[in-house]
């Protein structure tokens with residue numbers, strides 16, 4: 645799959661340094677957006693890697709009341725379920741001042757069906773973000789060891805969905821709601837945050853121009869700007885940059 649997207653890789657020590665750098669990059673992106681527009685709309689990744697970064701981000705002195713925080717994807721579970729990405733954000737980014745003031749927009753997982761939840765989230769995104777497709781200012785994505793990002797898993801239909809902004813996916817045994825490639829690719833700035841040796845092959849594939857998007861759906865995300873890849877040394881071990 646042709647992919648003209650450029651990637652800028654930044655290697656950082658694992659742990660504290662990676663979390664701090666990720667928080668810095670997101671905060672800078674928010675700051676720059678708010679210098680140009682009255683509101684900043686971001687979509688954040690779920691999973692385990694970014695939680696420490698979000699905790700640091702929540703301490704950054706930004707006008708959080710002007711920041712709309714969306715989720716790139718969400719597991720179809722109740723809001724108080726340990727698997728909920730929104731719950732992870734509430735106990736990290738929004739667990740302290742001033743991050744508590746951010747405008748979190750969780751996926752409505754209390755609706756009757758995932759399809760209804762996906763449609764409602766897409767409607768909310770259209771209300772919050774101008775443009776067609778709606779333009780997010782910044783998207784933080786994770787990378788699975790199987791090459792997925794958000795809930796765009798290999799071997800499922802979700803990565804190839806292009807006729808809507810949000811769709812229903814399936815991953816790790818859970819139904820999920822995920823932003824689609826057209827919406828993610830319309831973002832002004834995309835950052836991948838990747839940690840651990842278990843992700844090294846997936847990251848090598850993400851950056852390999854000959855890699856197929858079928859095997860590595862994360863390669864489908866192709867914004868018009870350079871993608872930032874923030875990786876610790878273990879995740880970047882197979883890169884020859």
Ligand SMILES: O=C(O)[C@H](O)[C@@H](O)[C@H](O)[C@H](O)COP(=O)(O)O
Pocket residue numbers: 689690691692693694716717718719729785786787788792793794795
């Ligand atoms: O809801 C999710 O699970 C995430 O959004 C998912 O795309 C995640 O970013 C990757 O699976 C990496 O997850 P880890 O950071 O836990 O390795």
